[in-house]
Amino acid sequence: xxxxxxxxxxxxxxxxxxxxxxxxxxxxxxxxxxxxxxxxxxxxxxxxxxxxxxxxxxxxxxxxxxxxxxxxxxxxxxxxxxxxxxxxxxxxxxxxxxxxxxxxxxxxxxxxxxxxxxxxxxxxxxxxxxxxxxxxxxxxxxxxxxxxxxxxxxxxxxxxxxxxxxxxxxxxxxxxxxxxxxxxxxxxxxxxxxxxxxxxxxxxxxxxxxxxxxxxxxxxxxxxxxxxxxxxxxxxxxxxxxxxxxxxxxxxxxxxxxxxxxxxxxxxxxxxxxxxxxxxxxxxxxxxxxxxxxxxxxxxxxxxxxxxxxxxxxxxxxxxxxxxxxxxxxxxxxxxx
Ligand code: MN
Numbered sequence: 278x279x280x281x282x283x284x285x286x287x288x289x290x291x292x293x294x295x296x297x298x299x300x301x302x303x304x305x306x307x308x309x310x311x312x313x314x315x316x317x318x319x320x321x322x323x324x325x326x327x328x329x330x331x332x333x334x335x336x337x338x339x340x341x342x343x344x345x346x347x348x349x350x351x352x353x354x355x356x357x358x359x360x361x362x363x364x365x366x367x368x369x370x371x372x373x374x375x376x377x378x379x380x381x382x383x384x385x386x387x388x389x390x391x392x393x394x395x396x397x398x399x400x401x402x403x404x405x406x407x408x409x410x411x412x413x414x415x416x417x418x419x420x421x422x423x424x425x426x427x428x429x430x431x432x433x434x435x436x437x438x439x440x441x442x443x444x445x446x447x448x449x450x451x452x453x454x455x456x457x458x459x460x461x462x463x464x465x466x467x468x469x470x471x472x473x474x475x476x477x478x479x480x481x482x483x484x485x486x487x488x489x490x491x492x493x494x495x496x497x498x499x500x501x502x503x504x505x506x507x508x509x510x511x512x513x514x515x516x517x518x519x520x521x522x523x524x525x526x527x528x529x530x531x532x533x534x535x536x537x538x539x540x541x542x543x544x545x546x547x548x549x550x551x552x553x554x555x556x557x558x559x560x561x562x563x564x565x566x567x568x569x570x571x572x573x574x575x576x577x578x579x580x581x582x583x584x585x586x587x588x589x590x591x592x593x594x595x596x597x598x599x600x601x602x603x604x605x606x607x608x609x610x611x612x613x614x
Pocket of ligand 1: 471472511
């Protein structure tokens with residue numbers, strides 16, 4: 278019965294915000310599993326996508342990812358959520374093209390570790406020793422531009438393309454999931470959130486609200502209220518959980534891994550005929566320098582950020598590809614004519 282960092286309390290909160298009519302975010306707060314999903318798509322498709330993805334985690338629990346360590350389970354859950362959303366989008370024209378972000382945390386109190394899995398621009402943060410650290414890297418256009426040194430983090434905050442994401446769940450048959458594991462320490466506080474929080478509040482404000490609240494549910498509520506008081510331009514969703522000094526008897530532990538894993542819903546893919554498949558949008562074929570040049574030109578041509586932004590998954594990249602292809606055809610025609 279040794280003392281160690283184990284999962285303590287947790288809380289979640291979500292709000293439509295002040296500018297959107299619908300809440301396309303969803304969250305999961307089922308200790309030791311936590312997640313945020315931020316949907317995108319026309320009509321109600323964004324809601325369908327984020328709720329479907331969250332439901333896979335809630336219903337299936339950890340069974341879908343029963344084999345392997347916590348990190349493999351997280352990746353497996355996210356891939357299963359991707360299959361479900363993609364399948365629905367393929368079957369139902371009204372939801373065609375829908376997608377969602379997903380950021381997942383799975384606490385393994387036995388190992389004193391937390392496994393994270395992540396697709397899109399929702400985020401995971403950790404507060405330790407009074408400092409807020411972002412654990413995830415945004416899969417977004419501005420995230421790429423900041424990492425490559427093209428723009429500063431400050432410029433990213435007001436960049437007109439800041440809601441363009443480079444990866445999402447449900448838009449392709451397979452998804453590339455980032456996973457990583459962090460050692461937990463007693464008194465760590467973790468935050469998962471959608472961009473409706475981080476677009477409205479700076480790191481200092483988030484840290485202050487997390488540190489100053491008397492309890493986690495109050496912290497979650499205050500974060501949402503603060504984002505709303507700053508304008509609430511998007512749906513706002515947060516999940517917070519803390520690690521405490523304790524013993525395994527005091528906490529919710531991860532079910533033991535089953536050695537013989539069931540094949541995960543093979544029938545899902547079988548129900549997709551070739552005709553039902555939507556063409557995959559392979560964002561990876563676009564060279565990074567094309568993304569950067571295009572984004573820089575767009576930023577210059579569009580100095581005023583659009584106040585009400587809709588999340589989009591690179592529709593203009595397709596246009597760019599078409600233009601590049603057209604240019605290539607013209608050049609070849611010129612050479613061989
Ligand atoms: Mn959002």
